[in-house]
Amino acid sequence: MSFRTIEWRDNAVIMIDQTRLPGEEVYNTYEDFKSVAEAIKGMIIRGAPAIGVAAAMGIALGAREIIADTHESFFRQLENVCEIMARTRPTAVNLFWGIERMKRVAEAHRGKSLDQIREALKKEAIRIEEEDLTICRNIGKWGATLIPQGATILTHCNAGGLATAGYGTALGVIRAAHEAGKDIKVFADETRPWLQGARLTAWELVKEGIPATLISDNMAGFFMNRGEITCCVVGADRIAANGDTANKIGTYSVAVLAKENNIPFYVAAPISTLDLSLADGSQIPIEERHRDEVTHIKGIAIAPAGISVRNPAFDVTPARYITAIITERGIVSGDYLFGLRKAAGI
Numbered sequence: 001m002s003f004r005t006i007e008w009r010d011n012a013v014i015m016i017d018q019t020r021l022p023g024e025e026v027y028n029t030y031e032d033f034k035s036v037a038e039a040i041k042g043m044i045i046r047g048a049p050a051i052g053v054a055a056a057m058g059i060a061l062g063a064r065e066i067i068a069d070t071h072e073s074f075f076r077q078l079e080n081v082c083e084i085m086a087r088t089r090p091t092a093v094n095l096f097w098g099i100e101r102m103k104r105v106a107e108a109h110r111g112k113s114l115d116q117i118r119e120a121l122k123k124e125a126i127r128i129e130e131e132d133l134t135i136c137r138n139i140g141k142w143g144a145t146l147i148p149q150g151a152t153i154l155t156h157c158n159a160g161g162l163a164t165a166g167y168g169t170a171l172g173v174i175r176a177a178h179e180a181g182k183d184i185k186v187f188a189d190e191t192r193p194w195l196q197g198a199r200l201t202a203w204e205l206v207k208e209g210i211p212a213t214l215i216s217d218n219m220a221g222f223f224m225n226r227g228e229i230t231c232c233v234v235g236a237d238r239i240a241a242n243g244d245t246a247n248k249i250g251t252y253s254v255a256v257l258a259k260e261n262n263i264p265f266y267v268a269a270p271i272s273t274l275d276l277s278l279a280d281g282s283q284i285p286i287e288e289r290h291r292d293e294v295t296h297i298k299g300i301a302i303a304p305a306g307i308s309v310r311n312p313a314f315d316v317t318p319a320r321y322i323t324a325i326i327t328e329r330g331i332v333s334g335d336y337l338f339g340l341r342k343a344a345g346i
C-alpha cells in the first residue's frame, strides 16, 4: 500500500487526514492526546480498528504529557486520558478494546518507574498497530477462499487500509482475492452522508488498480436484482454474541437486499470487534452525528436550514442476514453463539 493510515514517529502520531481525501493526501502530526481525541471525533481518522490504534497511541502520548511526582497521581491522570479517549465515539468496540489493553499494560508495569511505564505504553501502542496489519492480511486470506473466480463484490463504506492499520478488513478480502488472480471487480457504495465509499474506498481501489465501479447507495438493489453482484463483503464496528453486527448506516439495507436476491453477505472483522458481553445487537450504542453531515457536502448546503435532520452513523444487521463472519482466525457461520466464542478462544 502506498499510504500510511497512522504511525508513531519521533514520539508523535502521524495520521493521514481522511477528511481531505480523495483530493489531497495530507498527513497531520499530533503531539498531544487531546488532539488525537479530536481527530477521532472529527473523523480525521475513522474505521473501527484504526480508531482502536489511534486511541492506543493517544494514550501513549498522554502518558508522556502527564507530570506526576507519585504513581498515584500518574495513574489518576492516566485514567482521565483514557476517559477522554473513551468519549470520542460510542459504537466501534475496538476503541474500548484498545483503551482497555493499554490500561492492562499500565497496570502490569505499576511497580516500574514512571518512565518505564511510559515506554511500555508506547511499545504497546506500536504493537497494536503492527498486529492489526497482520490481522487484516489473515482476514484477507480466509475471506478470499469464499470469493469465486471472476466475482463482482459489492462493498459498503470503507473497511479498507484507511479503516485499519493498513490492508483493510472487507477490502482486505478484496485485495487478497485480487492478489490471488481471481479477476474480481468491485461495486463500491458511495455511502452517504460521509461518503466513505466515494471518497475513501474508491481512492484506495483506484490507487491499486483494482477494478471498481462507484454507485450511489440506492443503486445496490438494482444491480443485485439484475444478477450483477456475486457477493457482498462489509466491515463491522461491533459484533454481538449472536452475530448481530453494527456497521455503517446503510449496511442493514444492503444485507436485506442481498438476502432477497440470494446473494451471500459477508462481514469481515477482527476478533477485537467482537463484543460478547452483548447477547444481541439491540444493546449496541448507535452514534448520532451532526446534522450538517447530511445537509452539507464540502460546506455547500444541499438542504434548507429549516429542515429537521436525523443522522445515525450506524445500523445493526441481524445475524440471520449474515452468511458468514470472516475473522483472522477463520470463518464463522451457522451457530454464531458457539462459533464466535470459539473464534475468540472462550
Ligand SMILES: CSC[C@H]1O[C@H](OP(=O)(O)O)[C@H](O)[C@@H]1O
Binding pocket: 046, 047, 048, 049, 156, 157, 158, 159, 160, 163, 164, 168, 169, 170, 196, 234, 235, 236, 237, 247, 248, 249, 313
Ligand atoms: C474496518 S471496519 C470500518 C468500519 O468503520 C466505519 O465507520 P466510520 O467510518 O464511521 O468509522 C464503517 O462502519 C466501516 O465498516
